[in-house]
Amino acid sequence: MGLAIAFYILAAVTIVAALGVIVQKNVFRAALALIICLVAIAGIFIILSADFLAVVQILVYVGAIAVVIILAIMLTREFTRGNPSNRLQLPAFIIAAFFFGLMVFGIIKTNWQISTDPPQAPTTSALAEQLFGQNGFILPLEIAAVLMLAVILGAIVIAREK
């Protein structure tokens, strides 16, 4: 019961903050709404008993990505011109609503194979076993490391002053 109440509160906060990102006229306030949304999603991860991912969500998204986005907003000073929309509002709304309806139809009609196993309590060691252990995801992990190195070099080269 408490889990249900927590889920509905966090879901409401997530959706309202996401709508705030779309509706806000000020780009800076849209970024702040994004931060609220990300924190609420970390709470949803805790409800789903993914404790390690919740901490990673706070560290990476709120701690790094949101700060970088706010820094870019400050550097570009575009927020004085507001957050205008283009002429595609009605077609985009129809596409998004159609997509949502299709997803809800599929989710409700599908007969999901729910497992009755209890969730793992601390997921950190199990995730490490999955990532680094035998028959794990060690090759994708190395590729992700190479991707991060390429992104660091690329970002420095692209954003550097001439």
Next chain:
Amino acid sequence: MTIGLQHFLILAALLFSIGLYGALTKRNAITILISIELMLNAVNITMVAFSRFVTPIALTGQVFAIFIIVVAAAEVALGLAIIISIYRNHDTIDTHKINLMKW
């Protein structure tokens, strides 16, 4: 009533639709990046919900979510570098006015 898999999936679908609408309609390039972040987070919720309710022992969905977070961080870093470079050259990041490669 208990909270099941479908609640989380519908929440993620709604979040993804909001992000899709924002990515299609906004003119500020940074807002488009923020909307893409919303869509990636919706996918993360879906992955973790499947991991919790379908394969609670294997945790494969959470591993996928970690890789999605890595790729999202890379995408934001590169995207914002490109946006700052465009702003330095054109003094705007309005997607209507960035038409250098349009013919």
